[in-house]
Amino acid sequence: MKDTNVLMDVVIVGGGPAGLSAALLLGRSCRLVVVIDEGKARNSVTYESHGYLTRDGVKPSDFKEIAIAQMKAYTNVHIEQDVVEQVKQEQGIFRTLTRGGHTFSSKKIIFATGMKDHLPSIPGLTEVYGTSVFPCPYCDGWERRNEPLAVIGNDERLFHFVKMIYSWSKDLIVLTNGPSTITGEERREMEAHHIKMIETEILILKSNEGKLDEIVFSDGQSIPCKGGFLLDTGAKQATLIPSTMGIPMNETGGYVTTSDYGHTAIEGVYIIGDAKNSFTGVVGAAREGYYIGELMNKDLIEEEWDAHRTHANRHPGLS
Structure with missing residues (x-):
């Protein structure tokens, strides 16, 4: 995506099952979306993923390739391989800065960054x-x-x-x-x-x-x-950016949300998947992505509807 001056509806940080599922639903809702993904998935060591109907036994990398290929049908969804280094909120707009030197502006932001394992120091x-x-x-x-x-x-x-x-x-x-x-x-x-x-x-x-x-x-x-x-893979948050924004972590290491669907105490910031739950599984993460995409689109619909009504009341005859 070359033009980073466009105001996106949603920036999604993380391109696993949760992030891509949210991107798919939002894309189908005619929303401008960018997914920023480092390309280093936690399950990259896994040969097969299980428990997901129609995809039982699929290799995680194949699952992701299929998802990205299907996403190409939605020209309003952009997928960038990059690393998010900072997120700022300025006058209700989120500015997402990447290691590649890009800045993406959005109305809302989803963190679907998951966790990273830090295995015990057992030789072999x-x-x-x-x-x-x-x-x-x-x-x-x-x-x-x-x-x-x-x-x-x-x-x-x-x-x-x-x-x-x-x-x-x-x-x-x-x-x-x-x-x-x-x-x-x-x-x-x-x-x-x-x-x-x-x-x-x-x-x-x-x-x-x-x-x-x-x-x-x-x-x-x-x-x-x-x-x-x-028993313990030493999993820790893949990014600490939400904590720098003021979102705390719970005792199990997941970020604290104010609803089961990923709303946080910061309006417009959502956290889903393993970043919220520590471990969700492929089907659980995809489910959360779908739900948060639907709820986020409803929020955007209400905000746009109210904004149009306010404008019409202030400028009768121009609406």
């Missing part, structure tokens, strides 16, 4: 993450059902996470990579379900082309292992 984890060790059983549990699995993690959520993974496979071993936070009662319940726990520090995850083979511990012992689930 990066090599298997997304291939044989995963964060979400709803995304990858079916493919690992009934297999012997390692559950890696250690905080107050661990026991609940173990119970969840147990519904996909009863053959579990829990690796806390140090003294566990599991309570005595939780430990007894796990033992009653024949779930073993190892608290020794993990030395390395050995693998071949991303496929986990063996887990070696600091005391020299090792266990064969072909797959597992990671």
Whole structure:
């Protein structure tokens, strides 16, 4: 998009399922929209996405390519590969400045920037993450059902996470990579379900082309292992720009919104997807994008209608 002097209806920061879904609905509502996306998706390590009707098993990059190709039918929607570095609000208009030196002006702005993972510093984890060790059983549990699995993690959520993974496979071993936070009662319940726990520090995850083979511990012992689930990926906000605008984060690291649909305390600023929820999933993110697109268009309709009525009252005969 060459002409950045045009006042857009909406700037969308982030081109994942949430941002593109919002862009599609707003585009079909005859709105001028620009999507600014860095092109470094959180799920780029994922081979398949699941749980989305008609797209179950699709590769995330293919999903995005299909979405962008379909968006080309809407000449009022522009997609820019760039990085947003600053957003200013001046007299009710948002000025979005990018690393590429562009400034986009808009009536409203959506942050659909998601989260970025910061994996635990376990040697070998990066090599298997997304291939044989995963964060979400709803995304990858079916493919690992009934297999012997390692559950890696250690905080107050661990026991609940173990119970969840147990519904996909009863053959579990829990690796806390140090003294566990599991309570005595939780430990007894796990033992009653024949779930073993190892608290020794993990030395390395050995693998071949991303496929986990063996887990070696600091005391020299090792266990064969072909797959597992990671409790905590260290996910953090992909951008802190909303916080510089005065939007706080909640205790789970998601930005605080004033409604389930992404409205914030700043009029005209919306946050959707993982940036709001920490983890949404493809179908959940797309759903939020659709809903916020619809609500935002309704807001714009009311604002334009009222503005025309005010103008007509002040200048009778000119409307």
